[in-house]
Amino acid sequence: MKKQKNKVLKEGFMQAVLSLMFSQVLIKLLGLVYNLYLTNKDGFGDQGNAIYSGSYQIYALLLTLSSIGVPNAISKLVAERTAKGDHKGAIRIFKVALATFAVIGLIGTLLLFFGADVIAKYWLNIPEAKYTLITLSPAVFFVTVAAVLRGYCNGKQAMRVTARSQTLEQVFKTVLVIIIVEIVYKMTNGNTVWMAAAANVATTLSIFMSFMYLVRFYRITRNERARELKETVNYKYQNVKTIVKKILSVSIPMSLSSIMSSFNKNIDSFTVVSGLKKFMTETDAKAQYGILGGKVDTLTSLPLSINIAFATALVPTISSAIAKGDKENTTKRVSFSLMASMLIGLPCTIGMIVFADPILHLLYPAQPEGALLLQISSLTIIFTILDQTINGTLQGIGKVMVPAISLGCGMLAKLVINLLLVSNPSFGANGAAIGSVVCHMVAFSIAFTTLRRNVKLNLKVSNFLIKPIISTIIMSICSLFIYNVLLGIISQALATLIAIIFAVVIYAISVVALKILSIEEFYMIPYGQKIYKLLEKLGIYR
Numbered sequence: 044m045k046k047q048k049n050k051v052l053k054e055g056f057m058q059a060v061l062s063l064m065f066s067q068v069l070i071k072l073l074g075l076v077y078n079l080y081l082t083n084k085d086g087f088g089d090q091g092n093a094i095y096s097g098s099y100q101i102y103a104l105l106l107t108l109s110s111i112g113v114p115n116a117i118s119k120l121v122a123e124r125t126a127k128g129d130h131k132g133a134i135r136i137f138k139v140a141l142a143t144f145a146v147i148g149l150i151g152t153l154l155l156f157f158g159a160d161v162i163a164k165y166w167l168n169i170p171e172a173k174y175t176l177i178t179l180s181p182a183v184f185f186v187t188v189a190a191v192l193r194g195y196c197n198g199k200q201a202m203r204v205t206a207r208s209q210t211l212e213q214v215f216k217t218v219l220v221i222i223i224v225e226i227v228y229k230m231t232n233g234n235t236v237w238m239a240a241a242a243n244v245a246t247t248l249s250i251f252m253s254f255m256y257l258v259r260f261y262r263i264t265r266n267e268r269a270r271e272l273k274e275t276v277n278y279k280y281q282n283v284k285t286i287v288k289k290i291l292s293v294s295i296p297m298s299l300s301s302i303m304s305s306f307n308k309n310i311d312s313f314t315v316v317s318g319l320k321k322f323m324t325e326t327d328a329k330a331q332y333g334i335l336g337g338k339v340d341t342l343t344s345l346p347l348s349i350n351i352a353f354a355t356a357l358v359p360t361i362s363s364a365i366a367k368g369d370k371e372n373t374t375k376r377v378s379f380s381l382m383a384s385m386l387i388g389l390p391c392t393i394g395m396i397v398f399a400d401p402i403l404h405l406l407y408p409a410q411p412e413g414a415l416l417l418q419i420s421s422l423t424i425i426f427t428i429l430d431q432t433i434n435g436t437l438q439g440i441g442k443v444m445v446p447a448i449s450l451g452c453g454m455l456a457k458l459v460i461n462l463l464l465v466s467n468p469s470f471g472a473n474g475a476a477i478g479s480v481v482c483h484m485v486a487f488s489i490a491f492t493t494l495r496r497n498v499k500l501n502l503k504v505s506n507f508l509i510k511p512i513i514s515t516i517i518m519s520i521c522s523l524f525i526y527n528v529l530l531g532i533i534s535q536a537l538a539t540l541i542a543i544i545f546a547v548v549i550y551a552i553s554v555v556a557l558k559i560l561s562i563e564e565f566y567m568i569p570y571g572q573k574i575y576k577l578l579e580k581l582g583i584y585r
Contacts, residue, residue: 121198
């Protein structure tokens with residue numbers, strides 16, 4: 044009976060992870076599509092990326108402040124009430140949160156709309172960003188309310204709804220960006236400022252579409268909620284004031300990590316252009332920031348989309364397990380998620396470093412600059428990926444302040460490094476990339492130390508660290524050799540694609556050959572049981 048229960052738990056967790064992972068990968072790929080379109084578009088390029096990225100980071104910061112950790116907080120509280128059979132309490136928490144954060148979101152929208160001119164001129168040092176900020180302002184309200192809806196869905200283990208809403212948003216965004224920017228390009232004869240503003244009009248419209256999808260889902264599931272209300276047990280009435288306090292007591296500490304992350308991005312917005320202008324022209328300074336905020340951030344965030352599914356799924360899963368006193372399940376979930384994060388992050392980090400220049404030439408043929416910036420920034424991938432998983436765990440076990448504190452320490456280190464290095468001609472924009480690496484190293488070190496003190500981990504050094512490093516080295520040597528051989532025979536773009544495909548295959552073979560995953564870990568992977576049986580027949584696993 045216990046084995047059957049564990050099997051159900053594993054399937055539920057991994058189905059949620061798989062659904063979110065597929066959604067996040069698709070979202071990032073679609074995001075890459077419109078990023079490639081904009082960067083390679085005549086009249087946009089790195090200058091347009093500077094305007095677009097700078098305003099978007101301000102929007103993201105304001106959005107983080109207005110939604111203050113809503114998805115994970117609501118997810119955690121709803122999961123805890125549902126685990127105890129208090130469906131009525133879970134729904135009440137959701138409704139109070141919806142009303143509260145609708146007001147907060149509206150305030151955020153008004154602040155961004157009326158403060159656009161000041162922010163663009165004095166914070167970003169990019170006056171042209173005013174119109175991109177104005178076009179983004181309505182999105183703050185819709186995203187904030189949508190965050191409550193997504194948090195409720197995650198808490199009820201309906202993570203596919205969240206995944207679909209996010210995917211729908213990105214599909215609309217990609218299509219609308221291309222259509223609206225093309226229209227504006229023709230109407231304004233390639234005006235960079237208006238093209239950047241047009242891209243953010245598409246962002247706002249796509250967010251509205253996603254919001255409407257979530258509203259529609261909530262309406263069509265009213266019969267299911269009515270049934271759950273009848274089955275409610277252990278209900279404890281709480282007034283609105285008490286619920287708001289509880290939500291804020293969870294969401295504010297949780298959101299501090301996101302707020303720190305947004306501030307971290309905005310450190311570059313505030314320091315890079317102003318620092319670079321001390322020894323280069325304003326146009327060149329904006330172009331450098333455009334490379335960093337447009338191309339480099341887009342590429343280094345791609346691997347994070349695969350792993351964020353584990354971090355998102357861990358919060359309600361671990362909260363529910365703790366509510367039931369299930370420590371064994373917590374250890375298994377966390378250990379497996381960390382192992383998966385390492386196997387995802389390490390090859391992405393090294394692969395991006397090795398193939399930085401070919402990747403930029405492949406994706407941005409019209410604007411291929413920035414290889415060294417990308418190589419340095421790629422070192423953040425492994426630390427950020429592991430940190431995502433660790434933070435999801437810490438939030439799930441109630442250590443909600445640790446992610447914020449760890450990232451805050453890292454952010455201070457980055458700020459100091461940016462101020463010292465960016466204005467130095469020997470470093471320039473590379474100084475900002477170095478600051479990001481140090482930031483995430485510091486954050487990871489603090490968070491991982493705290494995790495080990497609070498959660499029992501089942502990780503062997505050989506499987507978690509040594510063997511993945513060996514697999515990555517094998518992958519790098521083989522794929523680089525293939526690339527160099529093909530380079531004299533076919534085009535650079537095709538040689539890069541083939542080398543990357545071979546890198547993925549070689550890495551997967553190395554992971555299997557070195558037996559990094561145990562039998563139980565294989566069984567936790569979707570279709571893992573079938574894969575393991577095949578490997579057993581081949582004599583690789585016995």
